[in-house]
Amino acid sequence: MDETSTTPPDGRSRLSLAALASVIVGGLLFCTWFWISLTMLFTGLGSLPAMGTGLLLLIPWLLLMQAAVRLERRRAVAIHRIPVILPARRRSWRTGASGWIHDRWLELGSAAFWRGVLHHHLAMLVTGAFFVLFLLLVWTGWTAGDIALRHGPLEVGSVRLPRWILGLICVATLVLSTVTLVLGALADRGLSRALVSGSEDDLREQVAELAERRQGAVDAAAQERLRIERDLHDGVQPRLVGLAMTLGMAKNTVRSDPDRAEALVGQAHSEAKAVMTDLRQLARGIHPAVLTDRGLDAALSALAARSPVPVDLQVELGRGAGPALDREREAVAYFVVSEALTNIAKHSEAAHATVSVTRSEDVLRVRIEDDGRGGAQVRRDGLSTGLAGLTDRVRATGGRLEVTSPAGGGTVLLALVPVGPGHRIPAATGPTTTEEAPR
Structure with missing residues (x-):
């Protein structure tokens, strides 16, 4: 079974400088890895009819996506402080290299993995858009400040912009660039909460299933206990009582009537073997030896x-x-x-x-x-x-x-x-x- 929950240390979700920095990192990934990933995916799919050569791109892409999904989950916890709830998934029973390959294959069949792949690309796309806007605002503010300091008033057509207007534009764009990073971080956190963290309903479903299975085990144990009690009380116990009475009569008549005592001992011996057979049947009902x-x-x-x-x-x-x-x-x-x-x-x-x-x-x-x-x-x-x-x-x-x-x-x-x-x-x-x- 895979881990089902990852909770941040303090359990709170707050915006931090790391969240703002993740927008910049996401924007850089959007400019580079986002397009490489899509190229590998669509080129691999398009090359599949050519004797399956597309697998040479799709297999590495899938392995990279599995690593990316794990990193995104850890990022959601470390940066956005979001608890990650994942449904349990199958794990390979094999060991060594074959077990590792089987685990990778089983992971491809989980909905959580493909949600993670979708989140990985959407996060790069969204943070990339905010990152581009952030760069435009920073460039605008930097340019306005540079003109105000080095060249003085700026004339745009018939409009003359004095230095204080350029300075105001510089400050406003820098503030807007910071706001852009904040909005990008909030959008990134919203995507993580929607696609990575999973749903509490998934966890409730697992708890309900485990509770049902536990109740089934409890009910089965209770039924088995009642069966054993009934078999002992109605079957073995009366026969043991009869065996004790037979041996008691044999003890009382062993001197006065040896022949009758011998017959009673023989009867008790037969009854003892019958009781042993009953006990074997009872033990077989608990867990048969032949099964083990x-x-x-x-x-x-x-x-x-x-x-x-x-x-x-x-x-x-x-x-x-x-x-x-x-x-x-x-x-x-x-x-x-x-x-x-x-x-x-x-x-x-x-x-x-x-x-x-x-x-x-x-x-x-x-x-x-x-x-x-x-x-x-x-x-x-x-x-x-x-x-x-x-x-x-x-x-x-x-x-x-x-x-x-x-x-x-x-x-x-x-x-x-x-x-x-x-x-x-x-x-x-x-x-x-x-x-x-x-x-």
């Missing part, structure tokens, strides 16, 4: 093999498409498939299911489809929270879960999980169902 040891493909294959409903599984993770999936995204994909297959087996009355897990450079797509009776919905009433928990899990990664389940038409679950750093999946544009009903 053998990866997502093997873990999904194990899920498909255990499913009572026949499952066609297709996994294409595209190893060379981008960074390796981290543990969080692998777990999300695993639990989406696990919960979906469990729901299919319990509620859908389906005869067949299809699971497809595909991955592009930026998105991991998990699609589960069955031919059951449909009717699945997402609701948060505390009675049927499986899909709600999956929605929260996926939302915590910046992705989204889509449920399509018409009555009698089967069910399709599509989870879109962002893979690249700083990525998110936009919210669905269509209507969403906010209830979850048993199918």
Whole structure:
């Protein structure tokens, strides 16, 4: 992620001598670099049809623009005291020279970069105009003062300008030249505020998104905690109580009835193994060992093999498409498939299911489809929270879960999980169902 905010030390925006000097520097750049930059750009674009030779100009121009945009941001903070707010952008997962090249390429796709390029040229154009006017006024004042001091009154046609009039013109033009610099600095600051600083709405949007993702993670953790508590209370705890009672009876009868005590110990042994199986299933629900040891493909294959409903599984993770999936995204994909297959087996009355897990450079797509009776919905009433928990899990990664389940038409679950750093999946544009009903 790129930095999102740069704030001046005192947080105030005021005009300074440095701002006036930046108008002069901008004017000098307008007279030189502005025209060089435009020449490189348009010559490069015009030369692209000639076997791409225009790239020899466009690539250096783009690299120079990236450096210029960074300098403009620093200038906005240092000279105009403007806080710079930038939306987060993607960063390369690669290292070395390839990572540097990839970073440059990713930067070209950001709107903030092109706003910066536009600002760079507009700032030179605006400050150049004020700089030219400043030079004309200074020249006029200097000329008027020189004539007043060295030659005396000036006759222009039939009008005679005495020395005091020439002196007044000299002082007035020098004052106007200073005003011109001030107006140029104000215009430059206005451009920086409009095109470089960004909008507070961008920052609010990022905060809202992070808050939503955090809430999704909190809701998913709460759902998982409730599930573990329910499984322990309703499943493992009664069996452990029964195991303790069986061992207690065996202890009481070990001397009086050895045969019955032996039978009770054997029963307790079988029950202990069953409890261990339950605990393994519970631990698999938290984070399956096969997912850590053998990866997502093997873990999904194990899920498909255990499913009572026949499952066609297709996994294409595209190893060379981008960074390796981290543990969080692998777990999300695993639990989406696990919960979906469990729901299919319990509620859908389906005869067949299809699971497809595909991955592009930026998105991991998990699609589960069955031919059951449909009717699945997402609701948060505390009675049927499986899909709600999956929605929260996926939302915590910046992705989204889509449920399509018409009555009698089967069910399709599509989870879109962002893979690249700083990525998110936009919210669905269509209507969403906010209830979850048993199918």
